[in-house]
Amino acid sequence: MTPDVAVVGTGPNGLAAAVTMARAGLRVELYEAAETIGGGLRGEACFDSDVRHDVCSAVHPMAAASPFFREFQLPERGVELLNPPVAYAHPLDDGRAGLAYGDLDTTCEVLGKDGPAWRRLMAPLLEHSAGLVEFFMSGQRSVPRDLLAPLLLAARLPAHGTRLGARTGSPGSRLLGGFTEEVAPALLTGVAAHAVGKLPSLASASVAMLLGHLAHGTGWPLPRGGSERIAEVMADDIRAHGGTFHTSARVTDLRQFEGVRAVLLDTTPTQLLEMAGEQLPAGYARHLRRYHYGPGAAKADFLVSGPIPWTNPEVGRAGTVHLGGTRATVARQETLTVRGETTDEPFVLLVDPAVTDPGRAREGKRPVWAYAHVPNGDPRDPVELLRTRIEKYAPGFSDTVLAARGIPAGEYEKYNANYVGGDIGAGAMTLYQSVARPVPYLDPHRTPLPGVFLCSASTPPGPGVHGMSGYLAARSALRHRFGVRKAPSLSPARA
Structure with missing residues (x-):
């Protein structure tokens, strides 16, 4: 039976779109190229079967604040959002540190x-x-x-x-x-x-x-058990409303959805161009080709034997740590990265999940999540680069490392096709592209192809685990394809 709605991609926005459409009473099928759903919410036991690593996202300020997730009510569905005592920290070279407490x-x-x-x-x-x-x-x-x-x-x-x-x-x-x-x-x-x-x-x-x-309001929380818990409860809700998942199902041609009334793409403009081919009007296709991708993320997962030995112990209470030095140093490094210039001292984001969620540590082993901002497509293995950057602010960190693996920015796209050149934001966050992504249209989620909508972070409001790109695209599809103007309830009470 042909579904009413097809969703391509099961990252947080694809899942949010599917939740919304399924709750509107429509038959929804989802297609995921990977073996598991979740996109940037996926988790993996990289080195030890008892220790789960967040493969992409780890900390979720937008999941706590997003209108979509606030109505979806993650806590009522069993996802506990844990706020660390220090939302984020920024150590300096001399041992001082900036500390943003929840209070x-x-x-x-x-x-x-x-x-x-x-x-x-x-x-x-x-x-x-x-x-x-x-x-x-x-x-x-x-x-x-x-x-x-x-x-x-x-x-x-x-x-x-x-x-x-x-x-x-x-x-x-x-x-x-x-x-x-x-x-x-x-x-x-x-x-x-x-x-x-x-x-x-x-x-x-x-x-x-x-x-x-x-950070001083709803916080920068980590989901107990890891980011994959968010994807799990969203998938549960979709299945409860009749939705079906197809994994290891890469979509290469939109014509496979002939007869489907609405197709929502949790993809970037690059994938839309590939799937649509010559079906797209020339003007719209030109807009998509001009869409600009930003610097890449070079990620490393570390399995360590204990807490990170920060020079400033208070940094060890933070859920997120920024490594980069003074304001001038960070600004210089980030600007060089945008220009495509590689350095040995990139800006780094780090999370030791067990600081906030002690259950993530098992038998003296714990995950550490870190990535550096590098030029788009940078091929360097980031393990040594990140280990050295962490060691600068936490002497002795290297001695705690039991295992490590790196994902170069140039290879992140293999994990998720939306991360073009390692751009985990699915498009540069310039002032223009903050509001006109991927096209300067009043309804940027709606494409010129009848029934085809973009719902990824390449559309407003942009990057982050907030589900709003998917939700807004679904609302547009409901209006234009099904004549439904009232948003369906997302509350678990209506499940």
Whole structure:
């Protein structure tokens, strides 16, 4: 029997799209090229059968804040989101460290002289957090209910998103109270680097404001047991509503879905071009070919014998650690990476999951997750690069390593075709592509092909495990293909 809906790709957005369509009463089938579902949510026992590693994503501030997941109610479905005492940390070369606690007051206290400036930056965003999240997660295509939220954001961007304003003590930054020391600017720049692009920039500053304030709100949690738990409960809900999964089922031609009323693609523009061939109108195809991919992630998984021996012990309480030094150093490294220049001191993100979820450690063995920002397509094996970067801030780390494996940026695409050249954001997060991804259309999820929709992170609102790209694409498909304007309930009470 021909399904009503076909979803290609089972990352968080493909799953969110399928959840939404299945709950609308439609017959949904999902197609996944890999042997297991989940995309960036997959887990694997890399070295020891008792120790699971997060293959891609590990920490989920957007899963805790996303409107989709808040209605889907992960905790009520058995996914426990665990917040560490320190959301993220940023050690410096001299042993000092920036520490973003879940509690804003504590963070301001430990930042000392820069504590008041941090409070002036974050407190108003926290007061309007729901509106700010709604603004970002809507794809900026509707009038926000809290009009003050985007105004608060806009007021902060010049001081933190331009080269002049990003200088510590500059006139632009003094308008917001200004940072006067090194630790707080480095702490904020580490968050801005999650945009994986040139620093400073307005796009990276927007990311810093969003993720930075969430650390003191809904947090930067890790799911107990690993990221795969999120994919598991989403798949359970899809099956409960009649959905079917096909794994090891790579789709190469959209014509295989002839007769299917809606096809939702959790893929990048590159895969859409390949699957559609000459079916796409020439103008639209040109837009897709111009879509730009960003720097790559070079990932390493370590199996270690104990907690990381940080020079500053308080860093060991953090769920996420940023390694890169001062604000100026991080900005220089990230800009070189965007230019395609390799260095031996890239910006690194690291997670020791057992800090937050002790159950991830088994019999003296625990996983460590780390990746470096490198030029797109970089072929280098990152294990030694990452080990050396960690060792700089945690002398003795190498002695704890029992096993390691690396995934070069140039090979990450083999794991997930959406990671073109290792770009785990499925497209560069420039200011333009933040809102016009992959095309400058009012409804960017809808393609010119009848019934075909894009639902990946290559569409608004962009990267992150939030499910909103899939949800927004599904809402568009429901309106245009099935005449359904009211969103179906996502609550487990309606399962």
